[in-house]
Amino acid sequence: MTAAGVMTAGKGAAPSRIFVPVLIFAPCLLVYLVFFVWPQLSLLAVSAFDRGQVSAAHYIRFFSDEYYWELLGRTLFLGVSVTLITLILGVPVAYVIARMRSRYAALLLVLTTFPLLVSAVVRSFGWMVLFFRDGVVSNLLLALGLIDQPMQLMYTLTGVIIALAQVLLPLMVLTLHGVFKSIDPDLEHAAMSLGAPPWLALWLVTLRLAPGGIIAGSLLVFSLAISAFATPALVGGARANVMATTIYEQTIELLDWPFASALSAILLVFVLLISLLYAKALDRRSAGEAAS
Amino acid sequence: MEIELRNLAKAYGAVQVVNDLSFSLDKGEMIALLGPSGCGKTTTLRMVAGFIKPPAGEILLRGRDVTGLPPHKRDTGLVFQNYALFPHMTVAENIAFGLVRRGVPRDEQKVRIAAMIDKLKLTGLEGRYPKQLSGGQQQRVAVARALVINPAILLLDEPFSNLDAKLRESTGIELRRIQRELGLTSIFVTHDQSEAMAIADKIAVMNGGIIEQLGSATEIYEAPATRFVAEFIGKANFLNGFVAERSASGVAIDLESDGRLVLPAAKVRPELRDVEVMIRPENVALSASPTENAVAGVVEVVSYQGATAHVIMRLPGGQSLIAECRGRDAGALKPGERVHATLDPQFVAVFGR
Amino acid sequence: MGLDRVSRRQFVSGLAALGSLPLLPTGAAAAQDFAGRSLISSGFGGSTMDIIQKAVFDPFDKATGARSTQVPMQSAAALARLKSEAGNPQIDMYQFSGGQEDVAKKEGLIQPLTAVSQLDDIPVGLRDPDGSWVAWAVIAEGILYRKDKIKEPPRSYRDFLKPEYKGHIAFPAITNGYGVDFLVMLARAFGGGEDNIEPGFEAMKKIKGETIFKAASDLPSLFGQGDIWIIPYDSGNAFKLQTSGLPVGFATPEEGSPAVNITAVVAKGAKNADVANAAIDYMLRPEAQIEIARQMRWTASNPKTKLPADLAAEVPDVSQLAKLNRALINEQRAQWIERWNREIAR
Numbered sequence: 001m002t003a004a005g006v007m008t009a010g011k012g013a014a015p016s017r018i019f020v021p022v023l024i025f026a027p028c029l030l031v032y033l034v035f036f037v038w039p040q041l042s043l044l045a046v047s048a049f050d051r052g053q054v055s056a057a058h059y060i061r062f063f064s065d066e067y068y069w070e071l072l073g074r075t076l077f078l079g080v081s082v083t084l085i086t087l088i089l090g091v092p093v094a095y096v097i098a099r100m101r102s103r104y105a106a107l108l109l110v111l112t113t114f115p116l117l118v119s120a121v122v123r124s125f126g127w128m129v130l131f132f133r134d135g136v137v138s139n140l141l142l143a144l145g146l147i148d149q150p151m152q153l154m155y156t157l158t159g160v161i162i163a164l165a166q167v168l169l170p171l172m173v174l175t176l177h178g179v180f181k182s183i184d185p186d187l188e189h190a191a192m193s194l195g196a197p198p199w200l201a202l203w204l205v206t207l208r209l210a211p212g213g214i215i216a217g218s219l220l221v222f223s224l225a226i227s228a229f230a231t232p233a234l235v236g237g238a239r240a241n242v243m244a245t246t247i248y249e250q251t252i253e254l255l256d257w258p259f260a261s262a263l264s265a266i267l268l269v270f271v272l273l274i275s276l277l278y279a280k281a282l283d284r285r286s287a288g289e290a291a292s
Numbered sequence: 293m294e295i296e297l298r299n300l301a302k303a304y305g306a307v308q309v310v311n312d313l314s315f316s317l318d319k320g321e322m323i324a325l326l327g328p329s330g331c332g333k334t335t336t337l338r339m340v341a342g343f344i345k346p347p348a349g350e351i352l353l354r355g356r357d358v359t360g361l362p363p364h365k366r367d368t369g370l371v372f373q374n375y376a377l378f379p380h381m382t383v384a385e386n387i388a389f390g391l392v393r394r395g396v397p398r399d400e401q402k403v404r405i406a407a408m409i410d411k412l413k414l415t416g417l418e419g420r421y422p423k424q425l426s427g428g429q430q431q432r433v434a435v436a437r438a439l440v441i442n443p444a445i446l447l448l449d450e451p452f453s454n455l456d457a458k459l460r461e462s463t464g465i466e467l468r469r470i471q472r473e474l475g476l477t478s479i480f481v482t483h484d485q486s487e488a489m490a491i492a493d494k495i496a497v498m499n500g501g502i503i504e505q506l507g508s509a510t511e512i513y514e515a516p517a518t519r520f521v522a523e524f525i526g527k528a529n530f531l532n533g534f535v536a537e538r539s540a541s542g543v544a545i546d547l548e549s550d551g552r553l554v555l556p557a558a559k560v561r562p563e564l565r566d567v568e569v570m571i572r573p574e575n576v577a578l579s580a581s582p583t584e585n586a587v588a589g590v591v592e593v594v595s596y597q598g599a600t601a602h603v604i605m606r607l608p609g610g611q612s613l614i615a616e617c618r619g620r621d622a623g624a625l626k627p628g629e630r631v632h633a634t635l636d637p638q639f640v641a642v643f644g645r
Numbered sequence: 646m647g648l649d650r651v652s653r654r655q656f657v658s659g660l661a662a663l664g665s666l667p668l669l670p671t672g673a674a675a676a677q678d679f680a681g682r683s684l685i686s687s688g689f690g691g692s693t694m695d696i697i698q699k700a701v702f703d704p705f706d707k708a709t710g711a712r713s714t715q716v717p718m719q720s721a722a723a724l725a726r727l728k729s730e731a732g733n734p735q736i737d738m739y740q741f742s743g744g745q746e747d748v749a750k751k752e753g754l755i756q757p758l759t760a761v762s763q764l765d766d767i768p769v770g771l772r773d774p775d776g777s778w779v780a781w782a783v784i785a786e787g788i789l790y791r792k793d794k795i796k797e798p799p800r801s802y803r804d805f806l807k808p809e810y811k812g813h814i815a816f817p818a819i820t821n822g823y824g825v826d827f828l829v830m831l832a833r834a835f836g837g838g839e840d841n842i843e844p845g846f847e848a849m850k851k852i853k854g855e856t857i858f859k860a861a862s863d864l865p866s867l868f869g870q871g872d873i874w875i876i877p878y879d880s881g882n883a884f885k886l887q888t889s890g891l892p893v894g895f896a897t898p899e900e901g902s903p904a905v906n907i908t909a910v911v912a913k914g915a916k917n918a919d920v921a922n923a924a925i926d927y928m929l930r931p932e933a934q935i936e937i938a939r940q941m942r943w944t945a946s947n948p949k950t951k952l953p954a955d956l957a958a959e960v961p962d963v964s965q966l967a968k969l970n971r972a973l974i975n976e977q978r979a980q981w982i983e984r985w986n987r988e989i990a991r
Binding site (some may be wrong): 070134150154234239241252 | 721722724725728748776802818819820858859860863866867869870871874978979982986987989990991
Binding site (some may be wrong): 084184186187189190191192193194195196197198200201205209 | 341342343362364366368369370372374376377378379380389390393394400437438443447
């Protein structure tokens with residue numbers, strides 16, 4: 001994108017006009033190339049070798065084994081669930097804060113970001129207190145009569161989903177808040193005065209105008225959820241294995257670096273693929289607006 | 293009575309935005325809520341629309357108490373200052389929105405939308421998105437969207453303020469024509485007095501959350517009830533004076549700037565002592581020699597405007613007085629010249645001080 | 646201890662007076678003055694690392710003038726770090742608790758201990774025959790149980806299959822060193838062993854629905870909020886839990902307490918290899934090992950260490966511990982992890 005911009009600017013322009021954007025982008029580009037692109041490529045390269053020979057062995061191992069398909073499926077399920085939960089919980093919170101005229105709105109927004117300030121490790125110990133069989137959640141549900149057997153969320157995928165949703169909710173709220181804030185509240189008022197109940201006005205107007213924010217928030221949460229390591233490792237334990245914890249296991253415990261890089265590459269490809277499809281799907285809904 | 297507001301009130305914190313406000317409209321009447329920003333006119337409109345719940349007072353729409361009803365159950369048509377057109381919908385979809393919500397059959401929708409498009413001269417723009425329209429076109433779509441649902445009352449929130457001056461006038465007249473034609477009861481919020489006077493049947497001049505005066509355009513202009521109204525509407529001169537004599541035939545007021553006015557007794561409330569005398573520039577007549585009900589002063593500035601001219605005089609005691617005269621007479625007046633200004637008692641208003 | 650140090654001091658000053666001494670073994674002499682030098686070691690993190698710092702590295706620094714720092718990382722992560730920095734190690738010395746020294750030696754990541762004077766005092770099995778690594782402490786594994794829930798102390802690894810404990814059992818994942826040992830000990834309890842792991846998997850499958858955890862840091866919560874009564878772990882952590890007030894007991898199973906070697910190695914190409922050698926020598930000193938036993942209930946590896954009677958009653962002697970065939974285990978570990986992930990964790 002940068003290169004293209006520089007090239008078009010270069011057509012028939014004085015050399016200095018090309019020079020300036022190049023100069024401006026150069027440091028960022030350099031950092032990006034050295035610290036992101038190069039390590040990624042070398043990582044990919046590792047996965048393409050088996051005992052000194054170029055080979056697809058590590059990829060074949062992954063795709064021919066039901067276990068790894070399940071692992072990938074579980075990881076994507078985790079990402080989708082967390083995204084949906086944060087979206088469902090985040091929309092009302094972001095909306096209410098965006099529409100608040102009180103001076104406490106800013107304070108509330110800061111409060112929602114507090115979970116981000118706590119390290120994943122500390123937070124996970126908090127979840128332990130809640131999630132164990134003799135923990136707060138189980139005892140509360142028992143006392144309310146909602147369950148008749150003690151229940152354990154610790155070391156389960158459900159626990160990981162809940163914990164990650166809590167961790168990532170602030171990012172969703174922050175992203176959506178910015179978008180809602182930029183949508184004129186009179187649009188909802190107009191819809192309401194034309195006969196739409198508030199929830200319908202929100203659905204037909206505000207949410208239809210926020211696909212950019214919803215895409216951004218969802219992709220942010222999704223990609224962080226499926227690449228999260230600390231929370232799945234600490235809350236999920238041994239049973240809720242996901243791609244990230246398996247990559248760690250292959251790298252650290254089993255020292256099988258080529259396979260670990262193959263796992264990383266596969267995860268990366270799926271993230272990109274899903275992000276692309278998702279963005280496209282949402283974009284089409286708002287294509288009408290874009291047409292103008 | 294089509295709509296009645298009874299003792300509405302609303303405060304934000306310690307600020308009383310609307311205070312004990314009441315008025316009513318008959319079918320087909322249009323009222324303008326006129327006042328400076330912060331006077332409570334928009335809050336009043338939004339209470340009628342249902343976006344703000346009044347902590348005190350009642351709103352009756354066609355005899356039904358709607359005070360507690362949410363906006364979507366009120367049957368109001370609202371035109372917003374910035375039009376609030378749905379950017380992701382076409383003109384036709386925008387207009388159809390209210391009909392769909394009301395479950396109007398598809399065939400009838402088509403007929404009514406077509407009628408509105410025709411009435412508001414939007415033919416050919418049905419498939420466009422709001423961003424592709426000019427300001428005037430957007431405004432007409434907003435009106436069409438509000439009218440197509442046949443609301444019990446039409447609410448207009450500064451509907452012309454985003455249009456340029458020329459378009460504003462013609463659009464106002466056009467809107468008035470449609471409103472009359474459909475017999476729509478309307479409330480219209482504006483800070484522009486000429487807009488209010490040109491369009492509305494009744495004007496409520498608002499200030500600090502209360503209605504200072506409610507009346508026709510003539511009443512408000514000719515006989516302002518308060519100093520605020522006099523100052524807010526049109527141009528006005530204020531001269532300090534005190535009541536010197538009261539008799540059956542009239543009240544004599546001595547002005548600080550040397551001069552005595554004798555006014556009909558009805559013009560000066562009995563409790564008044566120190567007063568301010570208001571007169572509009574066009575009711576001040578200039579002459580070279582002293583007359584009754586006149587003050588003398590020195591011409592300071594003559595501002596020629598074609599049809600008319602404004603003459604600013606300095607009076608003894610330091611107050612100034614603006615007189616309006618015909619443009620062709622202005623040439624005779626030179627700054628520094630001493631003139632006499634006659635105040636027509638019929639057009640004088642007196643306020644306490 | 647005092648005597649020892651005085652004699653060394655005198656020895657050092659004597660050397661200084663004599664000037665250079667080509668006859669003496671290198672290192673042993675030079676090791677005694679490291680003023681201005683620094684040593685970086687991997688550490689186990691948390692309170693364990695702090696205790697080791699105070700019991701071993703701080704006195705070592707005081708005696709030699711070196712400045713030692715431990716960088717916290719789990720053994721497996723430490724090995725990965727050592728591997729990734731092969732040839733140019735940023736960390737001079739590594740401590741392992743999961744048999745990683747074997748892999749490190751095989752992959753040529755460490756160098757022989759050339760200047761650890763007490764190395765020969767350590768029994769074979771607790772040191773590498775080629776001198777690549779030495780165990781400076783040993784941890785006794787066994788069964789941790791809630792004394793208030795289980796009246797009769799568990800006696801065997803077979804007890805994990807007792808129906809009355811159902812729903813109250815937890816065991817470490819196989820990626821945790823104790824998890825592998827638990828698998829091996831289950832195999833041994835049911836007629837198998839390192840060379841026949843099948844009975845271990847068979848037994849573990851019967852309790853696969855129980856709580857599986859990954860790190861020792863979960864132990865307090867497991868015994869606290871987790872409603873867990875019985876966990877295979879070690880005496881050191883049992884002691885820690887007791888100290889924190891939990892009613893946890895430690896039982897030595899009849900199959901034996903597997904010994905976990907706490908080893909120290911020097912990275913190949915380490916810049917401060919001489920300091921590391923001296924520090925490891927310091928770890929083998931009886932006074933350091935007594936301190937470690939007192940504070941963590943770890944077993945001393947140096948037979949010359951004579952624990953005071955009160956401690957001796959609580960800390961098993963190294964001769965009482967069961968030896969696992971670490972080499973055989975390490976060979977099969979990757980395969981077992983794959984299998985475990987599919988059959989137990991799924």
